[in-house]
Amino acid sequence: MPVNDDTAGVIKSADRLFQIVETLKDLDGATVTELSDHLDLPPSTTHRYLKTLHQQGYVDKRNGEYHLGLKFLDIGGYVRHSKPVRREIKPTVRELAQETNEAASFIMEHRGLGVFVYRETSESGVNTEVRLGKRSSLHLSSGGKAILANLPEERIEDILDHHGLPQKTTQSIQDREELLTELEEIRERGYAIARSEHTDGVNSVGAPVRLSDGTVLGAITIVGPAFRMQGERLTEELPPLLLGKINEFVLNFSHS
Amino acid sequence: MPVNDDTAGVIKSADRLFQIVETLKDLDGATVTELSDHLDLPPSTTHRYLKTLHQQGYVDKRNGEYHLGLKFLDIGGYVRHSKPVRREIKPTVRELAQETNEAASFIMEHRGLGVFVYRETSESGVNTEVRLGKRSSLHLSSGGKAILANLPEERIEDILDHHGLPQKTTQSIQDREELLTELEEIRERGYAIARSEHTDGVNSVGAPVRLSDGTVLGAITIVGPAFRMQGERLTEELPPLLLGKINEFVLNFSHS
DNA sequence: ATTTTAGATTCCGTTTTGTGGAATTGAATC
DNA sequence: GATTCAATTCCACAAAACGGAATCTAAAAT
The missing domain is CATH 1.10.10.10 (Winged helix-like DNA-binding domain superfamily/Winged helix DNA-binding domain)
Structure with missing residues (x-):
């Protein structure tokens, strides 16, 4: 440390x-x-x-x-609303929540941790009572991993050195090499998946929001109970939906 | 000042x-x-x-x-959620919003100003884009007046001395004596009404949330467009509904 | 490419300001 | 009414913040 x-x-x-x-x-x-x-x-x-x-x-x-x-x-209210990001990302997150009937959220990286910036819950969505502003280690969630995967290598090392790999469940990634390998896959695939790595029985898909200049704004994740978030839905259906929405957002965001 | x-x-x-x-x-x-x-x-x-x-x-x-x-x-997120008040008041405000089909909010007094602590909007409710945490003068809203009316006289004087009576619309109360008279009425009646005093075309009913020991926690208000919030509805229908809900809340809150 | 300039950042001797132990006050408890 | 424990105030001393001046940086102008 x-x-x-x-x-x-x-x-x-x-x-x-x-x-x-x-x-x-x-x-x-x-x-x-x-x-x-x-x-x-x-x-x-x-x-x-x-x-x-x-x-x-x-x-x-x-x-x-x-x-x-x-x-x-x-002041907290100001910070949340002052972020142009948040204003812009809101509709996208909301649409994702509605269309999937799960919870969707937007997280940003700040000082090596993930910060919940915005969240939208649909009727049947899990309500993991995550406070806005809540911070947690990036390696524990799909969104966090998606962000991590898209940071410069040097930055990743720094963050891992600094924060280590705290465990939240038995499924949390424990090994640094394992994590680095997974990040590589995420980079290629374009999205990340987490299965009970942060909270038992809760899975998620997450993808980075990257601007045209390569900057990573943050990540959007779709979160739901493991029994719904599995199989084809988790690996085939949701990722393209998520990536499509994010792409749409990025296009709108850049020329404004 | x-x-x-x-x-x-x-x-x-x-x-x-x-x-x-x-x-x-x-x-x-x-x-x-x-x-x-x-x-x-x-x-x-x-x-x-x-x-x-x-x-x-x-x-x-x-x-x-x-x-x-x-x-x-x-920190802001923590403060919002840490307030037991907020957790407890949430369902009440939500019910009011749903049953009236307007927006409802909870405000607290802090250092002589009103702070928006929680708000719930129904489908057709006005969306006055009030930021949580936003502060404004107490004399401008029905909730603020309801709070003011229930503070010790000395405190009222202090607040008025300190903050004066800033104007937001032509309907904002300008005269101190006039305000004091109205506060007296509010105390007797148990609720306050504001007509375009804070924002043109927006009316509201507000009532204090008072605990058994006399402490004023804050106030709940029902806010809506003037064309719907008028006549009998505003003066006869909504006040008893609001007072009933608050009463219910206070009963639950005290023995917990 | 070179100079100019405006602003950000660092330095360092001076002195203001924060420090913490001790004294005091306040409010419960016996 | 006495006792105790914590909150609050006091004050002489040491430490830390201050701010003017020097330096560095980067962009704009020549």
């Missing part, structure tokens, strides 16, 4: 600030003491940060516990 | 950090120079903050321009 040693010329209090915000998120709210224990900081310091955060509206205080505030909702 | 003089014991760099984040949001991305001009900071300082933000993944750099990063999406 090589970490950038670019820790020079950076504002330390800002780093701490984010540490606190992130811990507050992980602990789902906390008191001063809990936080200072977790971060190994004196309570006075912790308190000063919380006070600052509170005054700015980024943290709320509810009977002694501090919680992340609604202001993050504001 | 009295501002807290509690600027003591607070971390200055954190304040600046958020200034930068917020400016980045307002400008929808900016270069170092643009930012330092806007904030009247030396470029070196501005740059240091951006570098920090970037290193943490909260800001992305795309050909010289800095933009808020997807990590805010992550």
